[in-house]
Amino acid sequence: MLHPSHFTAVLLFALFASVVFGITQRDTPRRMIRYGAYCFVLFVGAAIALSWLMFLIAR
């Protein structure tokens, strides 16, 4: 049984979703990589930003 931390789960989710988004939403390999990286940064960045927001609200 696998028990990753919440952040590890976020990283795994972002990685796999970004790979699929990059390949399916762009035409050329270069643009696929750029778009995949962009999605990954947005996924992880949004998770970190929202986590801080919730932490500050909960205080």
Add this chain to the structure above:
Amino acid sequence: MANPQDKKTAAGGFIYLPLIAGWLVPGAGHFLQRKWGRGALLSVSILAMFSIGIAMQGKLYAGAHDILEMLGLAGDLGNGLLYVVSRAAGWGADQITVTTGDYGTRFIVVAGLLNIIAAVDAHNLRTGRKS
């Protein structure tokens, strides 16, 4: 009136084959069109996401008692044969008992949704809408 032959291409193949194959087996739609690299990456990503979801004791939706379960079931069905095999083998949890099980459930549903996106992409490659 639509001619049944319209669904066949000049190459003689059934035009929806990549869509159906891609849905049943992640990446198969791209493999059929000799997009080996894309197919392998899609296959590995979707299989890994589904497997990690199962390993995290994620729940496989079996019924549709309310709207949320119905949506979860629709997402799970996107996994194609993975869902059928997992149900038959009794993988996944019936009830979520650990925190990671909730994450795992989302992983499984999202793997199915990503698989549908990949299958539609394979169909677009087949029809020439995408190169």
